[in-house]
Amino acid sequence: MSRAVIIGAGMGGLTAAALLLKRGWQVTVLEAGTYPGGCAGTFTHKGYRFDAGATLAGGFDPAGPHTRVAEILGLQWPVTPIHDAAWATHLPEQTIHQWVDPARWRAEYQTHFPFSARFWQKQEQFAKIAWELSARDFPWPPVTLGEVARLPLALRPETLAAAPYLFRKIRHLLPRETTPEFKAFVDGSLLISAQAISDQADALYGASVLDLPRRGVMHVRGGMGAIAETLVNWIRANGGQVEYRQRVTGLETVNGAAQAALTAKEMRFEADCFLANVTPWALETLLGEAAPGSLQRETRSRAAMWGAFVIHAGVRAEKISHPITHHQVIVDVNQPLGEGNSVFISLSPLDDASRAPAGMRAAILSTHTRIRDWQGLSETAYQERKAAYAQKVLTAAERALPGFRAAAELILPGAPRTYAFYTHRPQGMVGGFPQTSLFSARGPQTGLRNLWLVGDSIFPGQSTAGVTLGAMRVAGLVNGQKKR
Numbered sequence: 001m002s003r004a005v006i007i008g009a010g011m012g013g014l015t016a017a018a019l020l021l022k023r024g025w026q027v028t029v030l031e032a033g034t035y036p037g038g039c040a041g042t043f044t045h046k047g048y049r050f051d052a053g054a055t056l057a058g059g060f061d062p063a064g065p066h067t068r069v070a071e072i073l074g075l076q077w078p079v080t081p082i083h084d085a086a087w088a089t090h091l092p093e094q095t096i097h098q099w100v101d102p103a104r105w106r107a108e109y110q111t112h113f114p115f116s117a118r119f120w121q122k123q124e125q126f127a128k129i130a131w132e133l134s135a136r137d138f139p140w141p142p143v144t145l146g147e148v149a150r151l152p153l154a155l156r157p158e159t160l161a162a163a164p165y166l167f168r169k170i171r172h173l174l175p176r177e178t179t180p181e182f183k184a185f186v187d188g189s190l191l192i193s194a195q196a197i198s199d200q201a202d203a204l205y206g207a208s209v210l211d212l213p214r215r216g217v218m219h220v221r222g223g224m225g226a227i228a229e230t231l232v233n234w235i236r237a238n239g240g241q242v243e244y245r246q247r248v249t250g251l252e253t254v255n256g257a258a259q260a261a262l263t264a265k266e267m268r269f270e271a272d273c274f275l276a277n278v279t280p281w282a283l284e285t286l287l288g289e290a291a292p293g294s295l296q297r298e299t300r301s302r303a304a305m306w307g308a309f310v311i312h313a314g315v316r317a318e319k320i321s322h323p324i325t326h327h328q329v330i331v332d333v334n335q336p337l338g339e340g341n342s343v344f345i346s347l348s349p350l351d352d353a354s355r356a357p358a359g360m361r362a363a364i365l366s367t368h369t370r371i372r373d374w375q376g377l378s379e380t381a382y383q384e385r386k387a388a389y390a391q392k393v394l395t396a397a398e399r400a401l402p403g404f405r406a407a408a409e410l411i412l413p414g415a416p417r418t419y420a421f422y423t424h425r426p427q428g429m430v431g432g433f434p435q436t437s438l439f440s441a442r443g444p445q446t447g448l449r450n451l452w453l454v455g456d457s458i459f460p461g462q463s464t465a466g467v468t469l470g471a472m473r474v475a476g477l478v479n480g481q482k483k484r
């Protein structure tokens, strides 16, 4: 039986592990932390179940990646559909609801942005093309001859409509006559789902993620981490291993292949194939001198990912009783987003008692932040910066949820060092690479023939849905290699 060692129990690692197990592999997942899910995990603190990062669960529509994985594995996710708004975006003068129902959404954008109908029609058309390609397992960017051969098979005549936009950005689709409010609204949606705003986001990729609110968004009972917990239970029930507190510190290689993973507990795990649920920078550290030149060049030349500043808060439910669980606040539409000017807020659903002590709700507030601004700071300067960001983010939250600060009984700020510590992502870089061009997308290759990356560093990048698609592709690749 072929053996796979998976480094990291994030959504990418767990999904790939489960799919390989299903295909007859013996799998061992080694996780440094004490719970699964990484950035999409849920941790417990003082009676709360707080989401570590991800809160909005999409991709549960009938052809969506989570649904497909559940069908393959024969498992059920602990989810219930969101029927009203996936989230509400609060601009200074108006609140726009991202209704799940397409007809209701069309009426919403016509009311707020009557000039934007053609933009949304194009967006819907491209999103359909992109999501259908992903449902046909379009292996992008191809890394083997087999994948190159599969590309044309996934294309359809209607795919051609997107061809003229292959090198375009979302900004090329925007209406000629626009407003700062509309641009900020589109940019805000893109930033949380493509890690890039309309000036930079790839047109096809951007169009597909702007569709997210209408692509099977769900409440996850028990918090986002319940998805990863479901995968861990399935892997263990089917004979696979998931080991916590097993930080991999190095990879042993021989003749251009990985041979064993070495852990901080001085254990050695041999396998035929290794999947690393880490960023390229982390992989380079694990490989040390054996890191291939291509990986070394990549880590020197690639721009850093975003960091995140977050607040985990416990708020009194009687004061913060809004039924919509996700909100985005854009404070000033004329200023760059992130850094407290755009804040995403998620509240635990009112009917999920597992998430907070009686009478309370678990909340997470997050904003994109440049990691370089947090580097090299003394402990005092770092704490001062954290305190200043906390004030900014809480002030923004008041726009969407008046009385938030007064209703909070617990406030836990977290910044890039927090993410570096808990998710083991170097420098606290989260969310994957900004998706600016299909032609600079990163594939799963590492330069070693039996070592692959999974997770949000590989296309299609961030989100539980995106990472799941990437993991499905890598599991197929690895299994195909074994057959050959």
Ligand SMILES: Cc1cc2nc3c(=O)[nH]c(=O)nc-3n(C[C@H](O)[C@H](O)[C@H](O)COP(=O)(O)OP(=O)(O)OC[C@H]3O[C@@H](n4cnc5c(N)ncnc54)[C@H](O)[C@@H]3O)c2cc1C
Residues within 6 Å of the ligand: 007, 008, 009, 010, 011, 012, 013, 030, 031, 032, 033, 035, 036, 037, 038, 039, 040, 052, 053, 054, 055, 056, 057, 058, 246, 247, 248, 249, 277, 278, 282, 308, 310, 366, 422, 423, 424, 425, 430, 431, 432, 454, 455, 456, 457, 461, 462, 463, 464, 465, 467
């Ligand atoms: C603040 C924030 C908000 C977000 N919001 C959303 C959202 O609303 N919806 C959404 O879908 N996505 C969201 N995302 C993105 C989403 O969380 C990620 O894209 C996705 O979860 C990343 O999965 P991954 O497979 O790359 O693994 P990661 O989450 O990076 O997990 C990797 C795992 O590997 C472990 N690990 C790392 N190194 C080692 C090692 N050497 N040895 C052993 N174990 C190791 C880590 O401990 C971790 O558990 C958000 C992210 C953040 C940070």
